[in-house]
Amino acid sequence: MDLASIARQVKELSQQVRTFIMGEFNGFDRDHVEYKGMNDMVSYVDKTAEKMLVEKLSQIVPEAGFIAEEGTGEKKEGDWNWIVDPLDGTTNFIHGVPTFAISIALMDEENVAFGLVHELNLDECFYAYRGGGAYLNDKPMMVSKQTKLKKGLVATGFPFIDFVKMPQYMEILTDMMKHSHGLRRMGSAAVDMAYVAAGRFEGFFEYNLKPWDVAAGVILVEEAGGNVTDFKGGTDHIFGKEMLAAAPGVHADMLKVIQHWWFDKE
The missing domain is CATH 3.30.540.10 (Fructose-1,6-Bisphosphatase, subunit A, domain 1)
Structure with a gap:
């Protein structure tokens, strides 16, 4: 092809x-x-x-x-x-x-x-x-070369249908706010991931996503040198409804924050 x-x-x-x-x-x-x-x-x-x-x-x-x-x-x-x-x-x-x-x-x-x-x-x-x-x-285009989350700008999306895990999500948002240059909510997961690929955001995370929200963004980030996983750090990120896409230098730190609140506090 x-x-x-x-x-x-x-x-x-x-x-x-x-x-x-x-x-x-x-x-x-x-x-x-x-x-x-x-x-x-x-x-x-x-x-x-x-x-x-x-x-x-x-x-x-x-x-x-x-x-x-x-x-x-x-x-x-x-x-x-x-x-x-x-x-x-x-x-x-x-x-x-x-x-x-x-x-x-x-x-x-x-x-x-x-x-x-x-x-x-x-x-x-x-x-x-x-x-x-x-x-x-x-x-x-390439992802950001930043290696410190505290110097990065992070994008996310807010739940609008499934609010069951809002308490955990709010803890993640608070943690990310305290340890980065801030959070942005563009209102389009596709744009968020494109901006990660272009190095504008250091990372993006969201849950309750559909495959059409993220599939294109996955290859944008990967081919631009970034890392894409689900919240467990695995590969079920297109159909699994959870997405973390980030520059390699901050992916591990973002995943640690997400996992601490998402899983450890259940």
Whole structure:
């Protein structure tokens, strides 16, 4: 499979879909919002963008199935699948907050082979493919070289559906605040991970995530030289709902903080 060629084609496609999404952003009417569940919103923009993506991605890799947030297409077992979030940061989009992205990954049965996160407001296209490195608008990017968490900037997301482990999570947030330059909450896990890959954040952690939130970000961080694990330090980070992505110099320290509160205090 020619991953470099796939990257070129998907970049062109994301730019086309960006034109549609940004055309709908200004003047978006919140009356068009639907609720899939508590605080889980969707609009015609998400649905239309996903259909546009799936149609063209089907042509780029015809043998691949789909794991898409709004349910377009079907997953293929034991084969290639596109993992698609047409608008990561829907809540930001609905409220007029200019941080949201298209997230696209191509994965075989075990590993992500290609990933793209296109932050639409700044028109920053982050992409990577296995063995080919990571790029921001076609320029190579690398994770931060920082080795001290106390000098790092950390990103996270806040629970909006599952609040069962809020006490533990609040302890982690407090600990991270005290031992870093601060926390940031962008409202898009895909953007958070892209920023880790670009060296803007030293690390990112969150739980209750979906594969379309993080799959593309995983290969961005890995190909940029970073470490990606679940909260146990293992590899179940795409479908396991827990994510820690960080520069190598701070990953162990962040994992130690998370594990102390997440597991030891249960």
